[in-house]
Amino acid sequence: xxxxxxxxxxxxxxxxxxxxxxxxxxxxxxxxxxxxxxxxxxxxxxxxxxxxxxxxxxxxxxxxxxxxxxxxxxxxxxxxxxxxxxxxxxxxxxxxxxxxxxxxxxxxxxxxxxxxxxxxxxxxxxxxxxxxxxxxxxxxxxxxxxxxxxxxxxxxxxxxxxxxxxx
Amino acid sequence: xxxxxxxxxxxxxxxxxxxxxxxxxxxxxxxxxxxxxxxxxxxxxxxxxxxxxxxxxxxxxxxxxxxxxxxxxxxxxxxxxxxxxxxxxxxxxxxxxxxxxxxxxxxxxxxxxxxxxxxxxxxxxxxxxxxxxxxxxxxxxxxxxxxxxxxxxxxxxxxxxxxxxxxxxxxxxxxxxxxxxxxxxxxxxxxxxxxxxxxxxxxxxxxxxxxxxxxxxxxxxxxxxxxxxxxxxxxxxxxxxxxxxxxxxxxxxxxxxxxxxxxxxxxxxxxxxxxxxxxxxxxxxxxxxxxxxxxxxxxxxxxxxxxxxxxxxxxxxxxxxxxxxxxxxxxxxxxxxxxxxxxxxxxxxxxxxxxxxxxxxxxxxxxxxxxxxxxxxxxxxxxxxxxxxxxxxxxxxxxxxxxxxxxxxxxxxxxxxxxxxxxxxxxxxxxxxxxxxxxxxxxxxxxxxxxxxxxxxxxxxxxxxxxxxxxxxxxxxxxxxxxxxxxxxxxxxxxxxxxxxxxxxxxxxxxxxxxxxxxxxxxxxxxxxxxxxxxxxxxxxxxxxxxxxxxxxxxxxxxxxxxxxxxxxxx
Numbered sequence: 001x002x003x004x005x006x007x008x009x010x011x012x013x014x015x016x017x018x019x020x021x022x023x024x025x026x027x028x029x030x031x032x033x034x035x036x037x038x039x040x041x042x043x044x045x046x047x048x049x050x051x052x053x054x055x056x057x058x059x060x061x062x063x064x065x066x067x068x069x070x071x072x073x074x075x076x077x078x079x080x081x082x083x084x085x086x087x088x089x090x091x092x093x094x095x096x097x098x099x100x101x102x103x104x105x106x107x108x109x110x111x112x113x114x115x116x117x118x119x120x121x122x123x124x125x126x127x128x129x130x131x132x133x134x135x136x137x138x139x140x141x142x143x144x145x146x147x148x149x150x151x152x153x154x155x156x157x158x159x160x161x162x163x164x165x166x167x
Numbered sequence: 168x169x170x171x172x173x174x175x176x177x178x179x180x181x182x183x184x185x186x187x188x189x190x191x192x193x194x195x196x197x198x199x200x201x202x203x204x205x206x207x208x209x210x211x212x213x214x215x216x217x218x219x220x221x222x223x224x225x226x227x228x229x230x231x232x233x234x235x236x237x238x239x240x241x242x243x244x245x246x247x248x249x250x251x252x253x254x255x256x257x258x259x260x261x262x263x264x265x266x267x268x269x270x271x272x273x274x275x276x277x278x279x280x281x282x283x284x285x286x287x288x289x290x291x292x293x294x295x296x297x298x299x300x301x302x303x304x305x306x307x308x309x310x311x312x313x314x315x316x317x318x319x320x321x322x323x324x325x326x327x328x329x330x331x332x333x334x335x336x337x338x339x340x341x342x343x344x345x346x347x348x349x350x351x352x353x354x355x356x357x358x359x360x361x362x363x364x365x366x367x368x369x370x371x372x373x374x375x376x377x378x379x380x381x382x383x384x385x386x387x388x389x390x391x392x393x394x395x396x397x398x399x400x401x402x403x404x405x406x407x408x409x410x411x412x413x414x415x416x417x418x419x420x421x422x423x424x425x426x427x428x429x430x431x432x433x434x435x436x437x438x439x440x441x442x443x444x445x446x447x448x449x450x451x452x453x454x455x456x457x458x459x460x461x462x463x464x465x466x467x468x469x470x471x472x473x474x475x476x477x478x479x480x481x482x483x484x485x486x487x488x489x490x491x492x493x494x495x496x497x498x499x500x501x502x503x504x505x506x507x508x509x510x511x512x513x514x515x516x517x518x519x520x521x522x523x524x525x526x527x528x529x530x531x532x533x534x535x536x537x538x539x540x541x542x543x544x545x546x547x548x549x550x551x552x553x554x555x556x557x558x559x560x561x562x563x564x565x566x567x568x569x570x571x572x573x574x575x576x577x578x579x580x581x582x583x584x585x586x587x588x589x590x591x592x593x594x595x596x597x598x599x600x601x602x603x604x605x606x607x608x609x610x611x612x613x614x615x616x617x618x619x620x621x622x623x624x625x626x627x628x629x630x631x632x633x634x635x636x637x638x639x640x641x642x643x644x645x646x647x648x649x650x651x652x653x654x655x656x657x658x659x660x661x662x663x664x665x666x667x668x669x670x671x672x673x674x675x676x677x678x679x680x681x682x683x684x685x686x687x688x689x690x691x692x693x694x695x696x697x698x699x700x701x702x703x704x705x706x707x708x709x710x711x712x713x714x715x716x717x718x719x720x721x722x723x724x725x726x727x728x729x730x731x732x733x734x735x736x737x738x
Contacts, residue, residue, distance in 0.1 A: 002433040003336045003352070037364055040356045052433075055336060055356045071363035075334030077433060166432045 003053045004162050007073050009101055010082030011093035012061030015115040018145035019082065020058045023155055028146050035060040038072050045159050052159055062093060073104040078162040080154065081112045085142075088124040095133070109161035111139045113154055118144040230426055280407045322403035323451040328355050329420060329438065330396050331431050335359025338395060338431075338438045341445045358387070358398055392417040394428035399448055409450060416444040489514055491534055492541065499530050500552045502545075513542050520545035523555045551577075551602035560600045564593045577604035604657065604706075620662040624735040626655045627672060632698075634729045639694050652733070653705040659735070660708060669738040671711045674698050677726040679719045687728075691716045694731050 008016045017035050021027050024041045039058040044051055057076070062068045073079070079101055081094040094112060101110070112133065114125060130140055141157065143150035190196055195203070206213045228234045250258055304311040325346045329338040337355035342348065362377045376396075380387035386401045390413040397417045399409070420441050421428065427437050489507065496502045496516065501524025506517040520527070527543040549555075553574040560572050560579055570583040579597060581590075590608070597606045630652045632645050641649060656672060663670050676695035678687040695714035703709045719725035726732065 001435055003334075003435055004433045005334045005336055005356070038360045040353050040360060042350070042352050042356075053352060055352055057356065057360070069363065069367045071367050072360060074363070075331070075336070077334070162433075 001051050001053055003055060004077040005055045005057060005075050006158060007057045007059055007076040007079040008082060009059050009068060009079060009097045010061060011084070011090040012063045014061060014082045014084040014090050015145045016061060016082050017058050019113065019115060019143060019151060020056050022145040022148055022151050024056070045156060047159050047163060052163070054155065054159065062097065068097065068100070070100065070104050073101055076105045076108055077166070078109045078158045079105060080158065081110060082115055083112065083125070085114050085116050085125050086119050086122040091125055091129060109158065109165050111141055111154055111158050113141055113143045115143050115145060117142040117149055118146050321452055322401050322405040324399050324401050324409070324449050326351070326400040327445045327448045328398040329441065329445060330355045330359060330398060331428065332391065332395050334431065336433065338435050339441060339445060341442055341449060343449050343451065388413065390414050390417050392421045394425070395420060397448065412450065413448050416448050419444045488534070488536060492516065492531060492536055495530055495534055500524060500554055501550045503548065514540055515542045515544060517544040519548035521550035521555055522547060523558055524550070549601045556600065556602040560603065563600050564596055577602065578607055579603040580607045580609055582609040598654065604654065620658055620665055623655050623658050623662055627652065627733045627735055631730055631732045633727055634694060636729065637690060639690065639697055649701065653702060656702055656707045657705065659711050670735050671713060671738055673734045673736050674712060674714045675717050675732050675734055676714065677717045677719060677728060677730040677732070679728050688716055698731055
């Protein structure tokens, strides 16, 4: 069996924990509970006849009072940057976190998740900004922890990237 | 031809064409070839050249599996041994820089463990549990330290995790038999996160790591290596020695998988065969449950023994009291004890009692025996004890105050002064005193009075005994009668002496000639001879007796057949 550590980072309340809950347990709760420190879950994915055990480190959202602890990222084989489509500032936070995460994980593969895509009318993110990131080679997936859009795909895609990287 | 060849070569060399050819063939320029030549000729240069390559080559060989460390070990050990034998100081100097820190680390580690152990002891030294241990120590005759150690060293390693240090991923795990499985991957990751958090948050010295996490009675012990850690989930209080076992295990893992750990990419299958190292950490020490002394059984036994002992003592006291009572009555004049028994908690004493003796209740009270506990069943008898004989003699003979009686072996001795009439009366009456067979006089100044024994003739001749057919033994009644006959018959000798005559007792046995006369005669004679023998035994001289068989057919006044009568006749 192959085991991979993946990290989920992003600003506070972008839906990191909800994404993990949706992916691991297929549940969603409107109730917001902030993550203190780190929360770890696991899920097995089948990829190319291989079983991959994903250890998902749901790291607390960064804000003015609580900065991301770099040590949580060490050893990650891949990571998600999560932004909230209804809060434009969260995209910048993700971009900011990327620099640190990339350095610590030694250029591990990553995917930017634009979460809460079910709230299309409240979308604040500019397409230009996202296109700029795409041009830089970023992979971007729209997700909704609420209705499950893109969640499975996101984890599967990151798994593929990690396996490709390790090969 | 040869000269031409040599010339051509010279021309070739002059033009540098040979060097050009050499370069084409070998691919090396002139300077490189010079360098190679120099290396070949100078071993020092050659050694310098390959010194950089050798370690790299060895490492590659090991990684490829062409050689393994185990193969190299004997060489290194031999080299080190040789070096020590030649010059120990050299190796000591080499090791000096690392010896100090190593010793310091070992000492500080031991000190830390000792302080940890001491703290643990002090922390709970006054807890209820330790108070209980102290009480146990007090009653079990063990030292408090022994009790404390026996409690502290009980533990059970439930899970062992090998965790990749950088990623926090679980590489392998083992668990003790009958232990519930847990989500080991998540535990490993969380443990790694906690460790990261602790390191980040508390700014401890670099290189220091979380070593112990305690949750209630469960301890999480962590031993780190450069690339992986071993975490043990331990229930109870593990001994410090477990840490050493874990250290050895993590060292063994690194020894065998250093490269795999260093280049770990998520594949865990390669770590499966290190299970034996992890299993060595699955240690446990159970409480040797000492069998409790069977307090209840002991208490029960104690009660039973106490009750049994009480009754045993009472029984012996009871028995001793009875034996003492029997002995007292046996020694008491005027008593003959024939039987004793206990019936319905009452001690029954049976026998004969002279009416002149002390009351039995009085005798019993001498021994502090409650007369209520004893029942006396005594038949009357006349004792020949001297006290009672003298008593009876005084009652019967009524002696004057000047006379003293003494009694021994059937002889009543009268001493002192008495008038002749009383003495004469006494000589006639002493026979009425039971037990007195003979009278002796020790009177002062008086002659012994002449005794009248004429009455004995009639007395002897008054006895007759009738037997059943073919019977020659006396019955009980006849025996009592015979006792009286004996007393009288014994006086016959004295009677002869007083009368200055010779009388004897003729024992006449009556029978008839009817039927078998010979047989009748034989039985009659046997009866007569039996009486003669009995009287002789009682003290009547044999020469004062004779037997005779009388046939009713021959005499005027026939007697009942089977009768024995006595007749006093002159010799």
